[in-house]
Amino acid sequence: MADKSSPPSGKRLQATENLVWGIHPVAALLDQQPRTINEVYVVKGKANAKIQEIIDRCRGLGIKVRFEKSLLIKAEQGGQVNHQGVVARTHATETLTEEDFLALVRQGPQPPFLLALDSIQDPHNLGAILRSAAAAGVTGVILPRDRSAPLGGTTAKIAAGALAHLQICVVTNLATFLQKLQQDNIWLYGTVKEGGTPLFTTDLKGGVCLVIGNEEKGLRPLVAKQCDFKVTIPMPGSLDSLNASVAAGISLFEVVRQRLEGMG
Incomplete structure (x- = not known):
């Protein structure tokens, strides 16, 4: 396979494009979803052992590798991102249709453990929440089409x-889709800053969908109205709020704790 290099000015990319950067994320993508990768950029002179392994695996899979004098990725909020010398350009992230997702809920591991994210617009928060969701072993994640940070780039x-x-x-109308989950005997637990049932005394052992709201405004009214229960994380300290990704992580692993306890 011929190696191609960029003009002297180097390659310039936008973080909003379908990109995955960094040694570990690119390697994980090669492990799990190599067909989503269109091509991989590598900065000349950065090919350490880990990057060389990525190059070798790309060549073995027939994925084009482009060697660039430099790579500059402009972050969504200005500045540049640290790509560690390797970037994968991908097709759009693979997602399930609403019908296929509902089939997964009905036929997958029981009881289902779902996560719905209502308007998480900061890609750092979205990425951190998705990492926690994967670690917690959720059955699936639901995102609104028009009110969410993109799945590529920083996320x-x-x-x-x-x-x-x-x-x-990725659904067109989150509130309507949550109704469909209720019809499949999934209980919806919306997280709220105050006024809900304490999270740690709420029974979360059945079919569960945690619903996490926007970083600043929380759950939208129609989404909140759809929830069967509102839950609040007790905060006895002097601060009365948590970052959305932290709140999501605490909530996810409370479900895990209760399910493991129920197995004992």
Whole structure:
């Protein structure tokens, strides 16, 4: 396979493109979803042992490798991202249709353990939540089509390979889709800052969908109305709020704790 290099000015990319960067995320993508990779860029002179392994695997899979004098990726909020010398350009992240996701819920591991994210717009938060979701072993993740950070770029980097381990459904209308989950005997637990049942005394052992709201505004009214229960994380300290990704992680692993306890 012929190696191609860029003009002297180097390659310039936007973080909003379908990109995955960093040694671990690119290696994980090669492990789990190599067919989603269109081509891989490598900075000349950066080919350490780990990057060389990525190059060799790409060649073995027939994935084009382009060697560039330099790579500059402009971050969504300005500045540049640290790509560690390797970037994969991907096709759009593979997601399930609504019908296929519902089939997964009905036929997959029981009871289902789902996560719905209502308008998480910071890619750092989305990536961190998806990483926690993969670690917690969720059955699947639901995102709204028009009110979510993109799955590529920064989200994929922060998720550190988690996208390859998750079943994700992007829906047109989140509130309407949550109704369909209720028809399949899934209980919806919306996380709220205050006024909900304490998370740690709530029974989360059945078919569960945790619903996490926007970083600043929380759950949208129609989504909140659809939830069967509202849950609140007790915070006895002097601060009364948590980052969305931290709140999601605590909630996810409370489900895990209760299920493991129920197996004992």
